[in-house]
Amino acid sequence: MSVVESIDVDIKVELGSTLMPIHHVLRLGRGAVIELDSNEDDPMKIYGNNKHIAVGEIRIEEGRLSIEVTKKIANLAD
Numbered sequence: 030m031s032v033v034e035s036i037d038v039d040i041k042v043e044l045g046s047t048l049m050p051i052h053h054v055l056r057l058g059r060g061a062v063i064e065l066d067s068n069e070d071d072p073m074k075i076y077g078n079n080k081h082i083a084v085g086e087i088r089i090e091e092g093r094l095s096i097e098v099t100k101k102i103a104n105l106a107d
């Protein structure tokens with residue numbers, strides 16, 4: 030196994046966000062719907078190890094959900 034293959038990267042995709050008081054969060058039950066500040070066509074932020082690295086779109090093909098990277102964030106050296 031090469032050195033690059035042994036590096037762990039935590040990937041996170043942000044579909045949207047919302048602000049909600051903690052007492053509402055505590056009352057959420059199974060199947061609860063949380064309204065986000067984005068639409069299904071809005072680009073999603075992609076994070077690598079909690080750093081914004083790219084933007085992407087949802088793709089559904091043959092019943093499988095995936096994220097297509099549409100734009101890389103240029104300055105990753107910070």
